[in-house]
Amino acid sequence: MDAAALLLLAAAVWEPSATVRLLDEAKKITFNLTVKQLVSIEPGPWTESLRREYVKLIDGFFSIPFPLAYLLPFTTYGQALKARKKVAGALREVIKKRMEEKAENGGSIGDDEGKKEKKDMVEELLEAEGGSFSEEEMVDFCLSLLVAGYETTSVLMTLAVKFLTETPAALAELKEEHANIRDMKGENQPLEWSDYKSMPFTQCVINETLRVGNIISGVFRRANTDIHYKDYTIPKGCKIFASFRGVHLNSEHYENARTFNPWRWQISDKLQNAVGANIFTPFGGGPRLCPGYELARVVVSIFLHHLVTRFRWLLLGGPAAGRLGKRARMPPGSTGLPLIGETLRLISAYKTPYPEPFIDERVARHGGVFTTHVFGERTVFSADPAFNRLLLAAEGRAVHSSYPSSIATLLGARSLLLTRGAAHKRLHSLTLTRLGRPASPPLLAHIDRLVLATMRQWEPSATVRLLDEAKKITFNLTVKQLVSIEPGPWTESLRREYVKLIDGFFSIPFPLAYLLPFTTYGQALKARKKVAGALREVIKKRMEEKAENGGSIGDDEGKKEKKDMVEELLEAEGGSFSEEEMVDFCLSLLVAGYETTSVLMTLAVKFLTETPAALAELKEEHANIRDMKGENQPLEWSDYKSMPFTQCVINETLRVGNIISGVFRRANTDIHYKDYTIPKGCKIFASFRGVHLNSEHYENARTFNPWRWQISDKLQNAVGANIFTPFGGGPRLCPGYELARVVVSIFLHHLVTRFSWEETEEDKLVFFPTTRTLKGYPINLRLLSESIC
Numbered sequence: 001m002d003a004a005a006l007l008l009l010a011a012a013v014w015e016p017s018a019t020v021r022l023l024d025e026a027k028k029i030t031f032n033l034t035v036k037q038l039v040s041i042e043p044g045p046w047t048e049s050l051r052r053e054y055v056k057l058i059d060g061f062f063s064i065p066f067p068l069a070y071l072l073p074f075t076t077y078g079q080a081l082k083a084r085k086k087v088a089g090a091l092r093e094v095i096k097k098r099m100e101e102k103a104e105n106g107g108s109i110g111d112d113e114g115k116k117e118k119k120d121m122v123e124e125l126l127e128a129e130g131g132s133f134s135e136e137e138m139v140d141f142c143l144s145l146l147v148a149g150y151e152t153t154s155v156l157m158t159l160a161v162k163f164l165t166e167t168p169a170a171l172a173e174l175k176e177e178h179a180n181i182r183d184m185k186g187e188n189q190p191l192e193w194s195d196y197k198s199m200p201f202t203q204c205v206i207n208e209t210l211r212v213g214n215i216i217s218g219v220f221r222r223a224n225t226d227i228h229y230k231d232y233t234i235p236k237g238c239k240i241f242a243s244f245r246g247v248h249l250n251s252e253h254y255e256n257a258r259t260f261n262p263w264r265w266q267i268s269d270k271l272q273n274a275v276g277a278n279i280f281t282p283f284g285g286g287p288r289l290c291p292g293y294e295l296a297r298v299v300v301s302i303f304l305h306h307l308v309t310r311f312r313w314l315l316l317g318g319p320a321a322g323r324l325g326k327r328a329r330m331p332p333g334s335t336g337l338p339l340i341g342e343t344l345r346l347i348s349a350y351k352t353p354y355p356e357p358f359i360d361e362r363v364a365r366h367g368g369v370f371t372t373h374v375f376g377e378r379t380v381f382s383a384d385p386a387f388n389r390l391l392l393a394a395e396g397r398a399v400h401s402s403y404p405s406s407i408a409t410l411l412g413a414r415s416l417l418l419t420r421g422a423a424h425k426r427l428h429s430l431t432l433t434r435l436g437r438p439a440s441p442p443l444l445a446h447i448d449r450l451v452l453a454t455m456r457q458w459e460p461s462a463t464v465r466l467l468d469e470a471k472k473i474t475f476n477l478t479v480k481q482l483v484s485i486e487p488g489p490w491t492e493s494l495r496r497e498y499v500k501l502i503d504g505f506f507s508i509p510f511p512l513a514y515l516l517p518f519t520t521y522g523q524a525l526k527a528r529k530k531v532a533g534a535l536r537e538v539i540k541k542r543m544e545e546k547a548e549n550g551g552s553i554g555d556d557e558g559k560k561e562k563k564d565m566v567e568e569l570l571e572a573e574g575g576s577f578s579e580e581e582m583v584d585f586c587l588s589l590l591v592a593g594y595e596t597t598s599v600l601m602t603l604a605v606k607f608l609t610e611t612p613a614a615l616a617e618l619k620e621e622h623a624n625i626r627d628m629k630g631e632n633q634p635l636e637w638s639d640y641k642s643m644p645f646t647q648c649v650i651n652e653t654l655r656v657g658n659i660i661s662g663v664f665r666r667a668n669t670d671i672h673y674k675d676y677t678i679p680k681g682c683k684i685f686a687s688f689r690g691v692h693l694n695s696e697h698y699e700n701a702r703t704f705n706p707w708r709w710q711i712s713d714k715l716q717n718a719v720g721a722n723i724f725t726p727f728g729g730g731p732r733l734c735p736g737y738e739l740a741r742v743v744v745s746i747f748l749h750h751l752v753t754r755f756s757w758e759e760t761e762e763d764k765l766v767f768f769p770t771t772r773t774l775k776g777y778p779i780n781l782r783l784l785s786e787s788i789c
């Protein structure tokens with residue numbers, strides 16, 4: 001579909017607060033689009049008069065024809081026959097003209113004959129099979145395309161809107177999806193293919209409309225021969241009706257089959273499996289599979305996009321709006337004891353290796369979205385993947401991320417984690433530019449070196465707390481990425497302060513804590529000052545160097561790759577970042593990547609140790625890589641890319657470990673979801689853990705089973721269905737997601753190829769205040785060969 005055709009769709013202009021018959025409007029769009037595709041004529045008087053005749057022709061399809069009806073022009077069918085003549089005549093005229101033009105040009109079409117893309121269907125026909133199609137064949141062909149797509153696509157559009165209007169939660173989710181697309185594009189930019197491809201919920205709505213609406217309820221066939229099926233014989237010549245509706249609305253195939261529930265299509269592979277099992281055939285199948293099936297989806301998607309981003313028909317006065325108003329209520333739940341609510345119950349559950357009952361009991365009682373009262377506030381808790389998707393995608397619009405003020409103070413006001421709106425977009429994309437390309441050879445070589453340097457410090461048969469070692473690696477790596485400083489006394493003293501700062505994140509802050517330097521939080525505030533001071537000094541020096549060089553950085557200014565994050569910041573946006581902004585920015589990266597990546601490393605080793613078959617398979621994968629490389633060669637991107645089982649281990653560690661168990665948001669506006677209304681200002685927790693460990697989404701969900709990720713497309717589908725979000729999603733998607741994977745992969749490589757180990761004492765996983773093992777996972781290491789490099 002070309003851009004002009006896409007734009008054409010957007011051109012349906014309605015009066016503000018007009019009343020329209022949606023089906024009529026949908027038909028106008030479909031008709032104009034098809035005419036444009038067939039003969040490249042834009043909407044105008046010609047298309048309008050053609051459409052008037054065409055409507056009569058279409059009416060004829062649904063009337064009862066008399067024999068010799070053409071002699072009785074007053075019947076609908078007679079009118080239709082007359083109309084067909086006129087429509088065919090108009091098309092014939094255009095085709096004739098185009099044939100003449102082609103003949104005048106000596107058989108070629110226009111002067112840009114060499115171009116690949118044909119401008120319309122007539123051009124396609126004129127060129128096809130050596131130009132052997134006759135005028136009449138072309139007319140009939142164009143007419144059949146006009147007929148086939150017109151009613152079907154228009155009804156699909158109309159039903160989608162009707163079903164959405166009757167299902168406010170689905171409408172809300174659809175609106176979110178399209179508002180995000182609109183936000184990313186800017187006001188009047190036309191939609192492109194990549195936009196269409198980022199409308200997963202819209203596709204669910206379309207599938208469900210097709211399933212429930214059954215626009216084509218089935219197809220007729222006639223037997224060409226006796227057909228034997230099961231114990232029956234259907235004789236040659238017999239008419240057969242293959243009912244799609246009978247299958248689509250059968251509760252053997254679809255739970256609550258009569259209910260419009262677009263979320264059912266979010267389950268991974270649902271569409272593919274339903275088509276494969278022949279229980280979803282809205283476009284038929286076999287040699288007569290509808291050739292317009294993708295076009296229809298595109299048209300409806302674009303139509304819905306413009307409708308929901310530009311019009312507020314439902315919320316202003318639709319019937320569902322009234323219903324919503326009457327039924328507006330919070331998700332069900334219990335707010336527990338006065339003041340403390342359910343905080344103590346939550347904390348005591350999350351301080352055990354098995355906090356699931358806290359979520360499970362409430363989900364069983366109230367459903368995936370329930371209300372609780374934790375950390376001093378009424379909070380809506382969501383273990384519902386569809387609602388979580390909505391929350392993540394709506395960041396900065398219907399919701400914003402929310403941290404306690406104590407944490408905000410430690411992070412610094414200009415931290416990436418705290419900024420919002422345009423400033424956040426800027427910083428987030430800058431971070432992605434830096435962290436989102438861990439394929440850079442110097443970075444990989446550096447990670448490799450750093451991991452080995454840490455391991456070299458381990459005595460043969462030493463006992464180490466793995467979490468501490470992992471933290472050293474992560475800290476040193478981040479410092480190197482931020483300011484290019486190698487591990488040494490400077491980084492070590494910075495780290496000592498930094499650890500105090502991190503402790504402060506999990507302490508309970510007192511007001512005026514900075515006056516009480518003996519509390520953990522007071523210590524943290526002091527430490528923040530020191531860490532920020534050290535970073536500020538480096539940044540200042542680099543700013544001075546830049547100024548001395550007349551605004552350029554070093555003598556290799558022309559190079560594309562920046563050496564570190566500070567260089568990236570110094571150059572970004574014409575060097576407009578202030579010193580303080582850069583300090584806060586660096587601090588937030590140090591904070592965000594440190595604990596998370598170190599815990600991921602530690603948990604991966606713990607889960608592998610407890611699952612010997614997985615450890616054996618991982619060892620084999622890495623032994624093979626080592627064999628191919630020779631003893632001391634550092635790992636490269638291609639090595640990282642040939643660690644499929646390692647990626648399964650990492651996915652599964654993220655899923656079972658839930659290092660970030662969910663994210664807090666605050667509603668910027670009343671949020672309507674399903675039958676609930678979550679009022680503006682309310683706190684919401686999108687629980688990833690509640691989804692990752694739900695056996696509806698994962699078989700034996702509580703078992704560490706890395707092999708489950710070996711199924712093809714498993715990861716992609718799980719991410720698509722929003723049942724795998726260890727790195728969040730939407731505008732705040734973790735920019736370090738690939739870097740974390742690379743670091744852990746390289747760490748595991750060196751660990752399993754050089755060491756064997758065993759736990760020295762039993763260690764427990766806990767999830768409050770953060771996910772970690774209680775004792776930092778002490779292990780006894782044994783070097784496999786003499787030296788590690």
Ligand code: HEM
Pocket residue numbers: 401416417418428431435478588589590592593594596597600659660663664725726727728729731732733734735736737739740
């Ligand atoms: C196992 C490793 C990691 C996990 C599980 C993880 C998880 C997450 C999650 C869930 C978020 C979303 C927060 C929200 O939506 O409110 C996030 C954001 C973030 N992550 Fe990560 N992360 C990891 C590693 C890293 C690394 C290595 C870095 C950088 C060095 C990093 C930097 C960030 C930053 C800067 C944000 C804030 C993004 C924003 O607010 O726009 N993360 N991370």
